[in-house]
Amino acid sequence: MTISGTPAVRITELGKTYPGATNPALSGVSLTVGTGEIVVLLGLSGSGKSTLLRHLNGLETPTSGSVESLGTDVSTVTGRGLRELRGRIGFIFQQFELVGPLTVLENVLTGSLATLRGPRVGLWAYPRALREKALGHLDRVGLLERAYQRADKLSGGQQQRVAIARALMQDPELLLADEPVASLDPESSSQVMGLIREIAAERDLTVVCSLHQVDLALGWGDRIIGLRSGEVVLDTPTEGLTKDQVMEIYGRVAVSTTELTAIETELAEVRDQLLSEEMRKAARERNEQDFADEGPA
Numbered sequence: 001m002t003i004s005g006t007p008a009v010r011i012t013e014l015g016k017t018y019p020g021a022t023n024p025a026l027s028g029v030s031l032t033v034g035t036g037e038i039v040v041l042l043g044l045s046g047s048g049k050s051t052l053l054r055h056l057n058g059l060e061t062p063t064s065g066s067v068e069s070l071g072t073d074v075s076t077v078t079g080r081g082l083r084e085l086r087g088r089i090g091f092i093f094q095q096f097e098l099v100g101p102l103t104v105l106e107n108v109l110t111g112s113l114a115t116l117r118g119p120r121v122g123l124w125a126y127p128r129a130l131r132e133k134a135l136g137h138l139d140r141v142g143l144l145e146r147a148y149q150r151a152d153k154l155s156g157g158q159q160q161r162v163a164i165a166r167a168l169m170q171d172p173e174l175l176l177a178d179e180p181v182a183s184l185d186p187e188s189s190s191q192v193m194g195l196i197r198e199i200a201a202e203r204d205l206t207v208v209c210s211l212h213q214v215d216l217a218l219g220w221g222d223r224i225i226g227l228r229s230g231e232v233v234l235d236t237p238t239e240g241l242t243k244d245q246v247m248e249i250y251g252r253v254a255v256s257t258t259e260l261t262a263i264e265t266e267l268a269e270v271r272d273q274l275l276s277e278e279m280r281k282a283a284r285e286r287n288e289q290d291f292a293d294e295g296p297a
């Protein structure tokens with residue numbers, strides 16, 4: 001990781017209130033992300049993670065304050081300037097957003113559409129050099145042998161790896177990821193997160209990734225920015241943070257009643273799961289015992 005020069009992101013006193021909303025989705029958010037930094041946006045549902053990420057590539061405009069990405073003021077840039085900026089920023093979504101019936105390779109190729117004129121239908125509509133580049137990225141994410149399969153035939157983790165390859169087609173300088181593993185199982189999650197980190201290091205990419213799992217955030221990011229009700233309540237390097245502090249972070253990230261309720265629900269689900277496992281285990285043991293008591297027929 002090299003952090004140098006102009007920051008990749010500079011946010012000053014950003015406020016956002018959606019039309020018709022009573023509470024702001026973001027307020028007084030100021031932060032700077034250095035080039036090459038790997039940052040996690042941590043916060044519960046509704047804390048403003050997606051809203052913040054969407055400001056970084058101009059999908060939302062600030063109500064107040066300013067947002068600068070890769071040296072460009074996102075709030076004032078329009079038209080061609082905005083398209084150019086977006087071309088330098090990759091975005092990975094929770095739901096992958098692939099085109100199911102298309103092949104994996106075509107999905108990856110759509111990542112280069114910003115650089116081409118006119119619509120493209122089918123593989124052969126793309127220049128050979130781009131097809132080769134796309135295959136290279138598929139190889140990098142470990143899916144070269146799936147290039148000609150339909151995207152919707154892949155597992156969730158594989159589909160997210162295709163989405164990563166698609167983002168790489170843009171040669172992004174900044175990569176935004178909005179809960180990229182929220183719909184994946186733990187094993188695929190750690191695979192996908194690991195891959196994003198490796199690729200970021202290889203390409204000196206700046207990454208801003210929202211997550212809601214504290215454990216994952218701690219093990220993955222260089223720095224955690226905690227959001228609560230649209231405000232930054234925590235901004236700290238992950239290095240040296242201990243497991244004990246994790247709970248404190250959660251405590252600090254969540255103080256409003258709704259958020260505490262959300263955490264309690266989350267914890268209750270885990271407890272229920274453990275309990276039902278315990279009960280199943282106990283029942284199994286009871287059955288075995290009964291069976292043993294009955295003795296040989």
Ligand SMILES: Nc1ncnc2c1ncn2[C@@H]1O[C@H](COP(=O)(O)OP(=O)(O)OP(=O)(O)O)[C@@H](O)[C@H]1O
Pocket residue numbers: 018019021024025043044045046047048049050051052212
């Ligand atoms: N398009 C919209 N119009 C109106 N309100 C919105 C819109 N998008 C988000 N909000 C509101 O803004 C607040 C922040 O939402 P946001 O989606 O940024 O949170 P989040 O942290 O990404 O949540 P989640 O973890 O559920 O994705 C919430 O109160 C939400 O209801």
Ligand SMILES: [Mg+2]
Pocket residue numbers: 049050051178
């Ligand atoms: Mg969100």
